[in-house]
Amino acid sequence: MAATLAGEAAARDADGAFPAASFQALREAGLLTASLPTSLGGQGVKGAALLTLLRQIGRASLPVGRVYEGHVNALGLIQRYGTSAQLARAARDADRGELFGVWNTEDGPGLRLEAGPGGLTLVGGKTFASGLGHVTRPLLPAEAREGRMMVLLPTGREPGVPDPSFWQPLGMRATVSGRVDYSGARVQQEDLIGQPGDYYRQPEFGGGALRFLAVQLGGAGAVVASARAALRELGRAGDDVQRLRFAEVAVRLEAAWQVTREAQRRLDALPDGADPAPLLAYVALARTATEDACLLAAEAAERAVGARGLLAPWPTERLLRDLRMYLRQPAPDAARLAVGAWLLDAPDAGDPWEEA
Ligand SMILES: Cc1cc2nc3c(=O)[nH]c(=O)nc-3n(C[C@H](O)[C@H](O)[C@H](O)COP(=O)(O)OP(=O)(O)OC[C@H]3O[C@@H](n4cnc5c(N)ncnc54)[C@H](O)[C@@H]3O)c2cc1C
Structure with a gap:
């Protein structure tokens, strides 16, 4: 399966089309339902096992990851906040190959x-809608009078007006992350998932960042592997400068991965109703460690392979573009600030990252 993903990645980067063969492979491997409970036909993959799966998929293809x-996130939100009927339907749809986002x-x-006399209607739209035209069941947080509501439109009803021209990115082209306008779309009561405000409920919302960190670290692993292949091809892998360069990268990437896994362990262990602040500070630590490690990996790969290694048919150039684009996630400076604030505002001089 990883070979299908990696094999399709270069072609879809070139033509900008959605990696349909990769998602067919994921479906055939049972991965579109893997995160669902076994009672609904899934494999109950969650926590650290889910992070490992995301990292593996991200390594094979960052756009597919x-x-x-997004698919896994949507199913998780429906599982957490939807009714049992909504979840059962989502499980059936995922099993049929419907893609969520x-x-x-x-x-x-x-x-x-x-809300009007004729019922519920959407006004406005979304940007960076990954899988636009291919995600058939998008979950759309929308601002309502009572707070932010999750709307899960059924396949085929109210598809919105897509604007793929929005998507002219540096990398991650194959995610087809366009703009879409839903103005005038009709919403039924059964399309609403959970209660107002559920989407941003903590610690799940902040902790969700751990999933994209796993995907990013997979992408960084692919960059390192391709730089390694280029160095070996050029007969330069034995050079001490290159070895020192990659030692630094290995330490930082592995440290980021372990901090990310530890953050997931803390998230899984957090009792219901507990103060999420320490966990969210730890997630910010994982975000910061991962961004720094991935940027270091990208720079090291560029320096190591040089201009010759950044030409097709070496995949390094594409993998670097994908990684640098996907590293841009919301408010990275706020995450870094949260780490510093947690350390400097701690009431005593003990270990600020020790679990209570
Ligand atoms: C390939 C790809 C696919 C995506 N797919 C989806 C998707 O399917 N669904 C979805 O919902 N989103 C998607 N996104 C969007 C993604 O989740 C982020 O929202 C987006 O990437 C953040 O972009 P940004 O770098 O502009 O973030 P920003 O948060 O705007 O950060 C940019 C800079 O502004 C700074 N900054 C942030 N806030 C402030 C502020 N208030 N004041 C001053 N400075 C500030 C940051 O520290 C940073 O320096 C996707 C993004 C990518 C790259």
């Missing part, structure tokens, strides 16, 4: 859910 992470990012006034 991004879209798959979470489209939260927006610009301007964003997406609103308005």
Whole structure:
């Protein structure tokens, strides 16, 4: 399966089409339902096992990893906040190969859910909608009078007006992350998942960052592997400068991965109703460690392979573009600030990362 993903990645980067063969392979491997409970036909993959799966998929193809992470996220939100009927339907749809996604990012006034005499209607749209035209069941957080509501439109009803021209990215082209306008789309009561405000409920919302960190670390692993292949091909892998360069990268990437796994362990162990602040500070630590490690890996790969290694047919150039693009996640400076604040505002001089 990893070979299918990696094999399709270069072609889809070149033509900008969605990696349909990769998702067919994921479906055949049972991975579209893997995160669902076994009672619903899934494999109950969650926690650290889910992070490992995301890292493996991200290593094979960062664009596929991004879209798959959205699929898993949507199913998780339905599992956590939806009714049993909504979850059963989602499980059936995923088993049939329907692709889910979470489209939260927006610009301007964003997406609103308005109640009128004729019922509920959407106004506005989303940007960075990964898998646009291929995700058949997008979960759309929309601002309503009572707070932010999750709307899960059924396949085929109210597909929105897509604007793929928005998507002219540095990398991650195959995610087809366009803009979409839902103005005028009709929403039924049964399309609503959970209660107002559930989407941003903590610690699940902040802890969700751990999934994209796993995908990013997979992408960084692919960059390192391709730089390694280029160095070996050029007969330069034995050079001490290159060895020192990659030693630093190995330490930072592995440390980031272990901190990410530890953050997931803490998230899984957090009792219901506990103060999420220490966990969220630890997630910010994992975000910061991962961003720094991945940027270091990208720079090391560029320096190591040089211009010759950044030409096709070496995959390093594409993998670097994908990684640098996907590293851009919301408010990275705020995450770094949260780490510093947690350390400097701690009431005593003990270990700020020790679990209570
Ligand atoms: C390939 C790809 C696929 C994506 N797919 C999806 C998807 O399917 N669904 C979805 O919902 N989203 C998606 N996104 C969007 C993603 O989740 C982020 O919202 C987006 O990447 C963040 O972009 P940004 O770098 O502009 O973030 P920003 O948060 O705007 O950060 C940019 C810079 O601004 C700074 N900054 C942030 N906030 C402030 C502030 N208030 N004041 C001052 N400075 C600030 C940051 O520290 C940083 O320096 C996707 C993104 C990518 C790259």
